[in-house]
Amino acid sequence: MDRRSYLKGSGAAIAGMGLSGCLGSLTGGSGETITIGSDIPYKPFEYREADGTLVGFDVEIAEAVFGEEMGRDYEFKQTSFDGIINSLNNGNFRLIMSAMTINDERAKEVDFSDPYFTAYQTVIVLKDGNISSKEDLKGKNVGVQKGTTGEGAAEGLKEEFGGDLTLKSFDQITGAFDALLNNQVSAVINDNTVNGEFANQNDDVVFLEGEGAASDAGQEAPPYLTLTVENYGIAFRQDDDDFRKEVNDAIAAIKENGTYDDIYSNYFQG
Incomplete structure (x- = not known):
């Protein structure tokens, strides 16, 4: 892709x-x-x-x-x-x-x-890491930005996992991105365009793939996992x-x- x-x-x-x-x-x-x-x-x-x-x-x-x-x-x-x-x-x-x-x-x-604008909450991970599906996030740390719908989507995922997910919240999204590159978190949950910009600049970062909210809503889904569909x-x-x-x-x-x-x-x- x-x-x-x-x-x-x-x-x-x-x-x-x-x-x-x-x-x-x-x-x-x-x-x-x-x-x-x-x-x-x-x-x-x-x-x-x-x-x-x-x-x-x-x-x-x-x-x-x-x-x-x-x-x-x-x-x-x-x-x-x-x-x-x-x-x-x-x-x-x-x-x-x-x-x-x-x-x-x-x-x-x-x-x-x-x-x-229409956006999706998405997940980025390290390309050579051990996360290849949403279920692989169970028991892991994920990075989010405080007060965002990305944080809300991560909280929803934690509830889906029965609490088996740890959220690391940062004042700015750049902190979450740095934590991913430094292996302090296993994934970052954030808007697709911002995640995509970061992945585009870092060859060892990719979107987590899978079907999700966009396909569930009957939209033409992007080629990666979507946790939410949102309007700005x-x-x-x-x-x-x-x-x-x-x-x-x-x-x-x-x-x-x-x-x-x-x-x-x-x-x-x-």
Whole structure:
């Protein structure tokens, strides 16, 4: 299987349905600068290049939505994912754009935009290790990022195994990846595109194969085990309905005019 095929197919389902930042605000609109809370690094969604420039899929979508469609200034504000919803509701930024899965638990505390990406929780392992099926994870340590749906998927797997699974939680996903390479965990459970980006850069890391949630849901399943099927959304405080509707209109516009597809192809095709 082509290693880059790990990254294909994730956003396509949502694409048919809605830069630069972070060295400061961008010009192009009136009113207050929109502050965007985001967990960085989370490649390929938001990460810094060697010169410090913030790039990524979410970063380019933000430019298309806020800069081009809405004509507004905006800036990204780095924050830990584990406390990102509390930070939003405490007024530390206007919204969250951080590869965040829409789910019922989070929807009790925030309101979400229309979905703009589809993802799956997946498992990566060392190619020459002793893990070749989901059942092989019983009794093993798995790495996850705190506060993510990857952590939730791992907890679900632990329950499926009758508690016979140990979770090692890290503040950032890079910590879990390092632990895998150092044999401190046997696997990492995380979003398919982020896992795929890491596997694409490390020849000794592969996806754990097998059928799972995507095939169970009747979707065209990717060629690896999927523990969940999820949609990403932009999160807002629950008193920000008018602004959320404006953002939804802008998301719809970039899907309609082809900008979304162009950005998507920069990160998840070829």
